[in-house]
Amino acid sequence: MYTRPLARLIEELQRLPGIGSKTAQRLALHLINRPAGEIEALAKALLEAKQTVRHCSICFNWSAEDPCEICRSPQRDPSLWCVVADVKDLMAMERTREFKGLYHVLGGLISPMNGIGVDQLHIRELVARVAREKPQELIFAISPSVEGEVTMHVVKDYLKPVAPTLRMTRLAFGLPMGSELEYADEVTLARALEARQEL
Amino acid sequence: MPLPKCWWAGPAEYPNSRPETFRDPCIFVYLRSLHLRHFRNYRDQGITFDAPKTILVGENAQGKTNLLEAVELLATLRSRRASRDRELVYQEEHQAQIAATVERLGVAHELVMELRSSGRRSLKVDGHVLRRQADFLGQVNAVVFSSLDLELVRGAPEARRNWLDGVLLQLEPVYLGLVEQYRQILKQRNALLKQDPKDSVPLTQATAGDQLPQMAFWDAQLATTGSRIMRRRARLLQRLQPLAAHWHRVISGGRETLTLTYRPQVPLPDPQASPAVIQAQFLAEIRTKAAAEHSLGSSLVGPHRDEVELCINGVAARAYGSQGQQRTLVLALKLAELELIEQVVRDPPLLLLDDVLAELDLHRQNQLLEAIQERVQTLVTTTHLGSFDAGWLKAAQILQVQGGQLFPDKTGDGIP
Numbered sequence: 204m205y206t207r208p209l210a211r212l213i214e215e216l217q218r219l220p221g222i223g224s225k226t227a228q229r230l231a232l233h234l235i236n237r238p239a240g241e242i243e244a245l246a247k248a249l250l251e252a253k254q255t256v257r258h259c260s261i262c263f264n265w266s267a268e269d270p271c272e273i274c275r276s277p278q279r280d281p282s283l284w285c286v287v288a289d290v291k292d293l294m295a296m297e298r299t300r301e302f303k304g305l306y307h308v309l310g311g312l313i314s315p316m317n318g319i320g321v322d323q324l325h326i327r328e329l330v331a332r333v334a335r336e337k338p339q340e341l342i343f344a345i346s347p348s349v350e351g352e353v354t355m356h357v358v359k360d361y362l363k364p365v366a367p368t369l370r371m372t373r374l375a376f377g378l379p380m381g382s383e384l385e386y387a388d389e390v391t392l393a394r395a396l397e398a399r400q401e402l
Numbered sequence: 403m404p405l406p407k408c409w410w411a412g413p414a415e416y417p418n419s420r421p422e423t424f425r426d427p428c429i430f431v432y433l434r435s436l437h438l439r440h441f442r443n444y445r446d447q448g449i450t451f452d453a454p455k456t457i458l459v460g461e462n463a464q465g466k467t468n469l470l471e472a473v474e475l476l477a478t479l480r481s482r483r484a485s486r487d488r489e490l491v492y493q494e495e496h497q498a499q500i501a502a503t504v505e506r507l508g509v510a511h512e513l514v515m516e517l518r519s520s521g522r523r524s525l526k527v528d529g530h531v532l533r534r535q536a537d538f539l540g541q542v543n544a545v546v547f548s549s550l551d552l553e554l555v556r557g558a559p560e561a562r563r564n565w566l567d568g569v570l571l572q573l574e575p576v577y578l579g580l581v582e583q584y585r586q587i588l589k590q591r592n593a594l595l596k597q598d599p600k601d602s603v604p605l606t607q608a609t610a611g612d613q614l615p616q617m618a619f620w621d622a623q624l625a626t627t628g629s630r631i632m633r634r635r636a637r638l639l640q641r642l643q644p645l646a647a648h649w650h651r652v653i654s655g656g657r658e659t660l661t662l663t664y665r666p667q668v669p670l671p672d673p674q675a676s677p678a679v680i681q682a683q684f685l686a687e688i689r690t691k692a693a694a695e696h697s698l699g700s701s702l703v704g705p706h707r708d709e710v711e712l713c714i715n716g717v718a719a720r721a722y723g724s725q726g727q728q729r730t731l732v733l734a735l736k737l738a739e740l741e742l743i744e745q746v747v748r749d750p751p752l753l754l755l756d757d758v759l760a761e762l763d764l765h766r767q768n769q770l771l772e773a774i775q776e777r778v779q780t781l782v783t784t785t786h787l788g789s790f791d792a793g794w795l796k797a798a799q800i801l802q803v804q805g806g807q808l809f810p811d812k813t814g815d816g817i818p
Contacts, residue, residue, distance in 0.1 A: 313616065315594035320616060349586045353619045360614050388534055389575040 209235065261332065263308040263325050265290055273306060280304045282339040286329070286358065288312050288346065296344055304342075307332065312350040313357060321357060330361050333369065340370040347376060347394075431749045432779055433473065433542065434503040434510060440492035441500055441517070442468035443806035453799040454776050457790075458783045459811065460803030466783035469803070470546065470754045472500045473781065476513060477544035477752070478568060479535055488519040496520075504542055506749075513541055536578050543572050543743050547736045548756035554735060555712060555719050555728040562710040566635050569642075569739050573746050577634060584627045588701055591620040596699040625684035628704040629677055632666050635708065639664045645738035650714075653730050653769045658714050660734060667707035729762060737773055753780040760789045767791040 205213065209231060216227040234242060258264070259271035266272060273279060283304030287293050288311060296302050309324045321327070333341075341362070345351040359371055376394040378387050387395070433451055438444040443465045458466045471481050475490075484490050491498040498517045503510050514526040515538075525532045532538055553561040570577040594617060643662045650660035664670070668687045670680065684703065688695075691702045712719040712731060719731055736753075744750045753774060759767060759782050771793050774780060783803075787795065800811035 315590050315597060315616075315620075318597070349583055349590065349623060352623060353590075353616070356619045356622070357616060360619075388536065390579040393576050 262306045263310060263328070264293055264306060278303070281336065283342070284338050284340070285342045285344050287344050288351070288354070292344060292346075305338075307341075309354065309358075312345070312348070313354045314350050321361075324354075326358055326361055329358065330365055333362055334365040337366070338369065340372065343371065343373040345373070431542065431752075432505040433752055434505050436469070436472065436503075437499075437501040438469070438472055439499040439501075440495040441472055441498040442490060442492065444468065445492065445806060447806065447808055449801070449808055451779070451781075451799065453797055454778070455780045455782065455794065455798040457787070457794070457798050457800045458781065458803050458808075459785070459787060459800060460783075461785060464803045465806045466803045467548070467756050468806075470548075470756050470781055470783060473502075473542070473544055473752060473754055474546050475517075476500060476502055476515060476538075477542045478571060479538060480568070482546075482550060482564075487517045487521050487523065490517050491519045502542070511541070513538075536575060539571060539575060539578065540747070543747055543749070543751035544754055545736055545740045545743065545751050546754045546756065547732065547758050548754075549758060549761075550756075551732050551736070551758075552728055554732050555723060559707070559709040562712075563706075563708055565735070565739075566638060566710065569742070570634055570638055572743055572751070573638070574634060577631075580627060580630055580634070584624075584631055584705070587620065587623045587627055588704070588706060591617075591624060592700050594620060595695055595701065621685060621688050624701070624704055625681045625688070628668070629680040629684055631705045632668065632670060632680060632708070633677065635705065636664050636666070636670065639710065641742055642735075642738045645741050646734050649737040649741075649773070650731065650734035652773075653734060653766055654727075658727075658730075659716075660719075660731060661711075661713045661716070662735075663711040663713070665709040665711050667702075667704060667709070726763070729758075730766065733762070733766065733770065737770075740774075740778065750774075750778045753778050755780060755782045757783055757785070759794070760784045760786065764791050767794060 204210075212231045212234070213224075213227045216222055216230050217224055219227075222230070234245075255267040256265050257267070257269060259266045259269055259274055261270045261274045264271045264273060268275075280303050284307055285293075285296055285302055285304055286307050286309065287296065288309050290308055293306050293308055296306075307325070307329050309326065309329070311319055311324055313319055313321070313324065343355050343358075345355055355373060362369060362371070376391070376398050378384065378391065378395050384392070435448065435450045437448040439446050449469075458469060460466050467483075471483060471490075475481055481490065496519050500515045500517070502513045504513055505511070512526070512528050516524045516526075523535070525535060525538045527538070527541060551565075554565055567577070567581060571581075639662055646662055647660050650658060668680070668684045670683070672679075675683075688703045695702050714722060714727065714731065719728065723731060740751060740753060759770070762770065768791055771791065782794075782798075784790070787800070802809040802811055
């Protein structure tokens with residue numbers, strides 16, 4: 204049906220997350236319509252990103268430089284760290300522009316079903332880094348799932364011996380800002396009720 | 403014991419506490435119509451319910467139970483007969499649809515459930531797609547009584563746990579999340595039990611000063627979520643017990659006393675105990691079973707192994723009951739469920755009787771009819787009308803089911 208190179212392009216695009224066969228087709232037909240320069244720039248950007256972007260050796264954020272931009276920044280508060288599961292979560296925290304500390308990316312959550320344990324994550328690196336740099340507080344910004352809970356408690360347990368006085372906190376459970384109470388789902392509302400605060 | 407006309411005018415322990423407006427027919431949730439497309443053996447069939455009672459007559463394997471199953475899906479999002487949605491879709495099709503019109507306070511609402519053989523579902527209320535499945539729960543409530551329910555008495559503990567969970571899902575919206583969370587913890591914990599022995603050494607054998615083994619944290623999760631489930635189940639049984647005992651007494655003519663006792667796998671000395679006490683008990687139980695769990699590679703402690711004991715006059719019903727007594731017991735449980743849902747939700751649920759009414763003797767059929775009156779919309783399936791009490795046939799809408807199609811009953815008065 205399609206000529207071979209176009210079919211191959213569609214196949215490649217289809218392997219990307221969130222892209223089905225229809226979207227892949229649309230993207231391929233769009234790309235083939237663009238000027239050659241634009242496509243070269245895209246191809247170059249892909250290659251360059253792949254060749255230069257590495258994990259930051261300190262916090263495991265993606266970066267072309269090592270240490271990453273955040274770890275090197277003099278404007279950041281080195282006593283306050285945020286522990287996240289994934290770079291996606293780091294980006295979400297950055298979008299708030301409210302957090303001025305450093306990060307540590309774990310690279311996932313503990314999940315025995317998928318063979319992910321302490322050794323598959325950057326937990327030992329975090330322990331060594333805490334022992335070396337002695338921050339004052341770690342904020343766990345981890346999604347509230349079963350796996351997230353276990354990961355947080357395991358990390359806390361690993362940190363206890365090296366930093367007995369380190370303050371460890373987690374994000375609150377609660378209602379999305381600007382939301383209507385009546386539309387909140389029952390589980391969120393029930394958790395918000397449990398974690399209610401003094402007025 | 404004389405029969406109560408309806409249960410809010412029943413014996414002293416059921417005081418007349420319901421507001422008068424409750425009898426106003428327009429307050430009831432009423433299933434007006436149902437439309438099945440490519441669902442089970444139905445190609446495209448609509449049905450309008452124009453009486454509080456509908457009797458579906460037909461030979462076996464014509465689609466009577468499938469129709470009730472569709473209503474059960476709307477109420478609980480679950481089917482007890484299918485493990486995957488693929489089984490619910492008409493062969494060679496990819497997608498089935500159940501559409502229903504439900505009337506609440508006289509206002510009609512459109513409910514649509516789309517089932518795909520891929521397993522993805524979509525749910526719509528009045529044309530709006532629901533983001534969360536749980537929001538659909540409570541649109542329709544239903545109590546199902548089918549021959550499968552005799553498993554409640556005869557079957558393994560799982561049947562009784564599923565029944566409790568089914569009632570809780572209709573009463574407490576938070577319960578769905580709890581059950582899903584518990585299932586996930588169990589899966590992860592079992593995976594860990596099967597793998598790396600270093601990570602899963604029992605707590606007692608871990609050397610002091612070391613990091614706790616990962617298992618300790620899964621234990622804590624299991625205990626926290628598990629005890630929440632236990633507390634909710636214990637509370638539900640406390641509420642169901644007097645209702646079930648009452649109905650059982652009425653149906654058995656006052657000769658027998660039914661007791662329901664919650665037997666959680668983690669012993670619960672006091673059902674009112676605080677969460678902390680239950681969790682401590684839970685963890686202690688995990689420690690005693692640790693060796694066995696490791697050799698079997700699966701979790702042995704927790705509400706996934708709970709039991710509900712059903713006793714008649716102090717003797718286990720499973721061992722003792724005759725067929726008739728077991729039917730009486732299940733009927734009492736179902737009426738208790740119906741009454742509790744009505745009390746909490748303030749609307750009587752739909753009652754779905756699948757192939758069980760004709761099996762009840764005329765006395766019990768009458769008791770059931772007295773109990774539900776005209777308030778409870780009831781769908782009944784049967785292979786023959788011969789053994790029905792006249793009270794049931796009177797004013798019922800009777801439909802013939804044949805090969806996935808519905809026809810008005812040709813016999814006219816419904817008596818063959």
